[in-house]
Amino acid sequence: MPGDEIEVPKEIREFMLEEAEETILGQKNGAYKQFRYGNLHIREYGDKFLVHNDKIDPRKDPMGHLVYDAPEVLIGIACAIFGGSQIAKKITSNNSKKLTVSSGLISSMIFGYIGYLATKKIKNYLE
Structure with missing residues (x-):
């Protein structure tokens, strides 16, 4: 949630909760590392x-x-599953299995x- 994030410059104070655990869960958004401490999500960048x-x-x-x-x-x-399966169904009847699978994956x-981006924009707009 970009609007709710607090920026803490490292030059002001290098901090890290001792109990915070490094994690792979969450979007890194270009961070070197990310940590979790309960519901707190901390992303570490070079300068902040x-x-x-x-x-x-x-x-x-x-x-x-x-x-x-x-x-x-x-x-x-959900969009990936639904959209890809619909395209694969349309192509299946007239083409090879290889074309069907590749078309389904690409679509x-x-x-x-597209579903991810649209939802993210709506979510950011509503915040």
Whole structure:
């Protein structure tokens, strides 16, 4: 949630909660590392930390986190599955299996990315 993030420059104070755990969960957004401490999500960059509070800790409830904190990921996945399968169905009857699979995969990526971006823009607009 870009609007809710707090920027802490490293030059002012190098900080890190001792109990914070390095994690791969979450979008890195160009950060070198990211950490979690309960619902707190901390991203470390070369010159700063960006910190925000998630509604749900993804380590405890991954689906809840996706629903409440990152719905764009779920919608992107749904768009990828639906869009890719629809394109694959249309191509299947007249073409080879190789063309069907590659078309389905490519269209899945496109539909998924479009769904993700559209949802992210709507989410940012509503915040």
